Amino acid sequence: MNFFEGVSTLFSSEKYMDLLIEGFKNTFIISMAATVFGLILGTIVALINLAPNSPLMWVPKAISKVYITVIRGTPMALQLFIMIFVVFAIRGFPPVVTAIIAFGINSGAYVAENIRAGILSVDIGQTEAGRALGLSNGTTMMKIVIPQAIKNVIPAIGNEVIALIKETSIVGMISITDLTQSAKIIGAGNNMASYLIPMSVAALFYLAIVYALTLVIKVIERRLRASDKR
Amino acid sequence: MINVKNVTKNFQSVQVLKGVSCTIKKGERVVILGPSGSGKSTLLRCMNLLETPNSGEIWIGDDLITSMDPALHPDLIDKKAGKSAVRRVAKAYEAEHKTDINLARRQMGMVFQHFNLFNNLTVLQNMTLAPIQLKLKTKEEAEKTAMELLERIDLLDKINVYPSTLSGGQKQRVAIVRALAMNPKVMLFDEPTSALDPEMVGEVLDLIKQLADEGMTMVIVTHEMGFAREVASRVLFMDGGKIMEQGTPEEVFDHPQCPRLQEFLSKVI
Ligand SMILES: Nc1ncnc2c1ncn2[C@@H]1O[C@H](COP(=O)(O)OP(=O)(O)OP(=O)(O)O)[C@@H](O)[C@H]1O
Ligand SMILES: [Mg+2]
Numbered sequence: 001m002n003f004f005e006g007v008s009t010l011f012s013s014e015k016y017m018d019l020l021i022e023g024f025k026n027t028f029i030i031s032m033a034a035t036v037f038g039l040i041l042g043t044i045v046a047l048i049n050l051a052p053n054s055p056l057m058w059v060p061k062a063i064s065k066v067y068i069t070v071i072r073g074t075p076m077a078l079q080l081f082i083m084i085f086v087v088f089a090i091r092g093f094p095p096v097v098t099a100i101i102a103f104g105i106n107s108g109a110y111v112a113e114n115i116r117a118g119i120l121s122v123d124i125g126q127t128e129a130g131r132a133l134g135l136s137n138g139t140t141m142m143k144i145v146i147p148q149a150i151k152n153v154i155p156a157i158g159n160e161v162i163a164l165i166k167e168t169s170i171v172g173m174i175s176i177t178d179l180t181q182s183a184k185i186i187g188a189g190n191n192m193a194s195y196l197i198p199m200s201v202a203a204l205f206y207l208a209i210v211y212a213l214t215l216v217i218k219v220i221e222r223r224l225r226a227s228d229k230r
Numbered sequence: 231m232i233n234v235k236n237v238t239k240n241f242q243s244v245q246v247l248k249g250v251s252c253t254i255k256k257g258e259r260v261v262i263l264g265p266s267g268s269g270k271s272t273l274l275r276c277m278n279l280l281e282t283p284n285s286g287e288i289w290i291g292d293d294l295i296t297s298m299d300p301a302l303h304p305d306l307i308d309k310k311a312g313k314s315a316v317r318r319v320a321k322a323y324e325a326e327h328k329t330d331i332n333l334a335r336r337q338m339g340m341v342f343q344h345f346n347l348f349n350n351l352t353v354l355q356n357m358t359l360a361p362i363q364l365k366l367k368t369k370e371e372a373e374k375t376a377m378e379l380l381e382r383i384d385l386l387d388k389i390n391v392y393p394s395t396l397s398g399g400q401k402q403r404v405a406i407v408r409a410l411a412m413n414p415k416v417m418l419f420d421e422p423t424s425a426l427d428p429e430m431v432g433e434v435l436d437l438i439k440q441l442a443d444e445g446m447t448m449v450i451v452t453h454e455m456g457f458a459r460e461v462a463s464r465v466l467f468m469d470g471g472k473i474m475e476q477g478t479p480e481e482v483f484d485h486p487q488c489p490r491l492q493e494f495l496s497k498v499i
Contacts, residue, residue: 129346129405133360133412134336143359147350193355 016186023182024205030099030178031165031209037104038164042111049116052137064112071109077170079106084174099171101166110160118153118222119145151224158217162210168208169206179205201223231256231416232277233446235302237286238273246272248471249286254416254449259442260456262451263482264468265494270451273468274420278338278450279331290337293329336364339417341411343424345401347393353380353404354389357411372411379407383437399430403437416447423454459483468472468493 010016045064051057071079083102084095122145130140172181183202187195232254239247246269253258262270275281276288279295282361288296298320300307307319311438357376361367367375381384383403393401402422409417419438423431435457443447444459452458458465458479465482468476469490475482486492 123346125342125344125346126348128340129340130360131332132280132335132338132340133409134276134332134364135360136332139363142347144350144365151249 003197003200006194007201010197010201011187016189019177019182019186020179020198020201020205023177023179023202026038026169026171026176026181027165027205027210028095030103030168030171030176030190031161032095033100033125034103034164035161037100038107038111038160041104042115045112046115046119047141049112050119068109068112071106076103076106077173080170080174081210095171095174095176097178099168099174103168106167107160107164110163111157114153114156114160115149118140118149118156123146128159150189151221154217154221154224158213162213165209166206166212231258231291232449233287233289234273234277235287235289235290236299237273237276237283237296239269239276239281240284246471247276249282250468250471250475251286252466252476253345254447257445257463258417258447259461259463260449260452260462260466261479262449262466262468263453263455263458263494268468269471271420272453274418274449277418278335279338280340287343290329290334292327292488293333293334294324294327295329295334298323300330319482323372329334336360336366336412339406339412339414341402341409341417341419343408343421345393345398345405347396347401347408349490351394352390352392353385353396356393356404357408361411362410366412375411376407379410380404382486383407397430399433402426402430402434406434406437406441410441416449417441419448419450419452421451421453423452453498455483467494469494 010020022161045067048057048060048064051061053061080099080102084098088098088101125147126144127140130144135143168178169180171178174185177185179202183198184195186198234250234252237247237250238245249277250269250273252260255376262273264270272281276283279288281447283296285299285301286296287294287299287302300316300320303319305324307316311319347353348359354373354376357379358367358369358372361372361375362369366372377389379384380389383402383406385400388396388400388404393404396404400453406417406422421439423434426434431454438448438450439457439461450458450461460479462479464476465479465484466473467486467488467490475486475488475491483495486495
């Protein structure tokens with residue numbers, strides 16, 4: 001059986017296709033939900049980090065520093081295991097939700113750093129001009145600084161989301177059938193005595209997701225740039 | 231109008247303002263001169279609290295904008311009183327006199343060396359953002375005011391462009407009328423022409439002179455000596471974080487007393 005026959009066998013087998021599609025669905029759901037979760041968490045953490053120092057902010061600032069340090073300093077697989085075997089070691093708790101939370105928390109740390117860098121890259125004069133007009137810190141942030149920071153942050157966030165999608169390929173380790181895991185199962189099956197074909201097909205799926213995402217990011221970047229047309 | 235009382239300011243371990251006191255009265259046009267690093271910008275930025283003084287007080291009219299400085303109120307504080315007693319007195323004093331800085335800033339227009347127009351907003355939006363956000367004007371009123379001001383500086387045709395398309399002189403003139411759109415009682419200028427190409431300096435200085443003629447109270451940090459002499463009603467000379475000399479332009483330029491000022495003038499003129 002040559003490669004192309006193999007591919008067509010795979011695509012015409014309902015059993016294999018169902019597996020692949022389930023895998024694709026899980027990869028997609030985990031990546032997208034974790035992305036949204038990570039963006040929200042990361043934004044909150046970045047704003048805490050950048051808030052003016054005050055006794056009230058001391059504890060949140062300390063927590064967010066520890067969070068970023070720990071998450072960025074430990075392997076994703078370990079974080080995933082801690083989530084499933086320690087934090088959510090509850091019978092019947094859906095592993096997909098655990099994975100979403102684990103990847104969201106992981107992604108949030110990177111997003112927070114990207115957003116912080118993006119906000120700091122906006123000239124301090126913009127903030128000073130806003131404050132000098134009598135605008136509050138919050139209004140100056142929302143109306144002036146953040147709109148300018150977004151432009152600087154989008155490319156980095158895009159990279160982070162792409163990295164996240166590919167990193168979800170380890171969820172097979174906690175028995176979730178994602179794209180990678182489904183390819184492995186098919187490869188181990190009787191009729192496909194080879195991993196090459198299912199793995200290649202899975203790779204194509206990943207490529208397709210990442211490529212589509214790249215296009216979306218490009219469009220967003222172009223839109224944002226149009227708003228400050230020179 | 232503005233009352234600066236014995237203000238000090240440190241950056242890390244360096245003392246940049248070493249006990250500065252000055253009063254800006256209504257209708258005055260005060261020009262601050264001095265060598266680079268003498269603390270001119272820092273003093274100006276303290277006046278609207280873009281920098282927070284380490285000690286001393288700043289008053290805008292009857293409103294205290296800094297913390298109370300116990301050293302300035304020996305009458306209120308018993309010499310032998312403990313720290314907590316002093317803090318209690320200060321708190322009560324601030325409760326009575328201190329104002330919200332955001333309210334005080336509305337009365338003070340600030341013009342920066344590097345314009346600092348909001349890059350993400352059009353010229354019109356730059357001018358209407360604060361009046362609308364602070365609910366001082368409706369959108370229609372704010373836009374009407376903005377259009378009148380732009381008409382005045384002959385930039386009405388630029389109303390919907392983004393700042394990046396303007397020349398330096400145009401940017402600074404828009405920055406000035408953006409501040410005017412708030413109807414400030416006083417304008418603070420920090421080297422408004424230092425970042426401009428020489429051929430654009432004139433248009434900005436002309437606009438500032440117009441405001442002076444209309445009676446606007448202003449404080450100007452500048453290195454333009456001719457302009458300073460022409461526009462100032464009083465000149466302050468700063469050096470090493472202190473006001474070394476002050477007087478009318480004639481006094482300061484024609485009969486400088488302190489040696490540092492004589493040296494400074496011999497270098498710049
Ligand atoms: N944010 C800051 N952090 C640390 N040092 C500062 C800061 N701002 C100013 N300084 C220092 O304080 C001193 C006085 O600065 P300032 O800007 O007030 O001087 P200036 O009189 O306005 O000078 P110039 O004519 O160059 O604008 C300088 O030595 C400067 O390096
Ligand atoms: Mg300066």
